[in-house]
Amino acid sequence: MATGRSPTNIAVIKYWGKRDEALILPVNDSISVTLDPDHLSATTTVAVSPSFPSDRMWLNGKEISLSGGRFQSCLREIRKRAQNVEDEKKGIRIKKEDWGKLHVHIASYNNFPTAAGLASSAAGLACFVFTLGKLMNVKEDCGELSSIARQGSGSACRSIYGGFVKWCMGKNNDGSDSIAVQLADETHWNDLVIIIAVVSSKQKETSSTSGMRDSVETSPLLQYRAQTVVPERVLKMEEAIKSRNFESFARIISLVEKWNQSEGTPQVAYTFDAGPNAVLIAPNRKNATLLLQKLLYYFPPQDNDLRSYMVGDKSILSDAGLKSIEDVEALPAPAEMKTPSQKFKGDVSYFICSRLGAGPKVVTDESLALIDSVTGLPKGV
Numbered sequence: 001m002a003t004g005r006s007p008t009n010i011a012v013i014k015y016w017g018k019r020d021e022a023l024i025l026p027v028n029d030s031i032s033v034t035l036d037p038d039h040l041s042a043t044t045t046v047a048v049s050p051s052f053p054s055d056r057m058w059l060n061g062k063e064i065s066l067s068g069g070r071f072q073s074c075l076r077e078i079r080k081r082a083q084n085v086e087d088e089k090k091g092i093r094i095k096k097e098d099w100g101k102l103h104v105h106i107a108s109y110n111n112f113p114t115a116a117g118l119a120s121s122a123a124g125l126a127c128f129v130f131t132l133g134k135l136m137n138v139k140e141d142c143g144e145l146s147s148i149a150r151q152g153s154g155s156a157c158r159s160i161y162g163g164f165v166k167w168c169m170g171k172n173n174d175g176s177d178s179i180a181v182q183l184a185d186e187t188h189w190n191d192l193v194i195i196i197a198v199v200s201s202k203q204k205e206t207s208s209t210s211g212m213r214d215s216v217e218t219s220p221l222l223q224y225r226a227q228t229v230v231p232e233r234v235l236k237m238e239e240a241i242k243s244r245n246f247e248s249f250a251r252i253i254s255l256v257e258k259w260n261q262s263e264g265t266p267q268v269a270y271t272f273d274a275g276p277n278a279v280l281i282a283p284n285r286k287n288a289t290l291l292l293q294k295l296l297y298y299f300p301p302q303d304n305d306l307r308s309y310m311v312g313d314k315s316i317l318s319d320a321g322l323k324s325i326e327d328v329e330a331l332p333a334p335a336e337m338k339t340p341s342q343k344f345k346g347d348v349s350y351f352i353c354s355r356l357g358a359g360p361k362v363v364t365d366e367s368l369a370l371i372d373s374v375t376g377l378p379k380g381v
């Protein structure tokens with residue numbers, strides 16, 4: 001049995017459009033930040049036993065089908081690379097040629113709402129590949145693992161690393177050079193604060209796959225974006241990350257318009273994925289607390305419960321001087337806004353405060369495994 005934990009990531013240069021749907025090959029490079037796994041991650045346990053009659057998987061306690069092409073590609077690619085496993089203490093000996101005959105039970109759990117459009121499949125498929133690879137003693141490096149994770153869910157390839165990550169689109173038809181690389185680890189620019197406004201936790205109506213397909217088939221601008229706009233931006237973004245140039249970083253992914261305009265230089269950056277949730281990136285704690293005061297002025301909690309309104313790093317609330325709902329009610333209207341009186345109570349479900357995080361890790365504490373070693377089934381099911 002092996003257990004792993006993998007982070008989610010949010011792209012600052014987006015992946016949009018595939019040149020090969022089966023292999024999940026994109027039409028442009030993308031760049032992401034990996035978020036702290038304490039706040040947003042998938043944990044996955046993979047167990048193997050000669051007594052398992054078939055491969056099975058449970059997600060958040062419910063059995064799901066493993067028959068989809070994406071899971072099957074990842075399983076096949078990891079099994080192909082499986083090596084001998086020997087653990088004298090536990091009396092385990094598996095020869096590499098035997099892995100193909102053995103079935104696995106997989107239990108995964110996301111520490112955030114799976115349907116909320118927060119890249120759960122990126123964390124989930126990265127964890128699936130990483131943990132299967134650990135169980136089967138796969139020796140391939142992170143680049144190779146990222147290429148396998150990509151076949152499970154495109155953006156999963158970026159969750160194989162911490163910090164800042166670039167998914168290189170590659171040119172080869174077989175996808176062998178469509179891999180992720182780490183641009184800088186999570187310690188490189190660790191004063192960035194990331195606040196996510198979760199507007200809706202409902203499953204989005206249009207999946208990214210079908211949205212991308214529509215764009216590729218109908219948009220005359222998509223080719224221009226992929227071939228002309230993104231390559232230039234990727235270079236600028238890489239330079240901004242290298243030199244920790246927030247002004248350049250923020251300008252590229254756009255501005256929180258009014259505040260930034262009124263200050264003259266960017267105070268916070270924002271980005272959206274294919275969903276309604278806003279991801280806001282502040283260069284430091286000070287700007288993050290100012291941002292939070294402005295956000296909570298307009299979007300106070302529906303039920304007045306401040307602690308459950310902030311998920312992840314809750315200490316940002318006290319840093320912003322917001323210890324109670326009375327503190328929120330006493331917030332001044334943001335000076336730079338023209339219509340400060342209108343408020344939008346209930347429009348944000350909750351906020352998540354996070355930071356840059358590390359890549360996938362093995363969970364060594366066996367008590368945290370999600371599968372019961374006696375029954376071979378998920379704990380508590």
Ligand code: ADE
Nearest residue numbers: 042108109120121124125
């Ligand atoms: N899709 C969403 N979350 C997942 C997870 N944890 N594992 C596999 N697929 C997922």
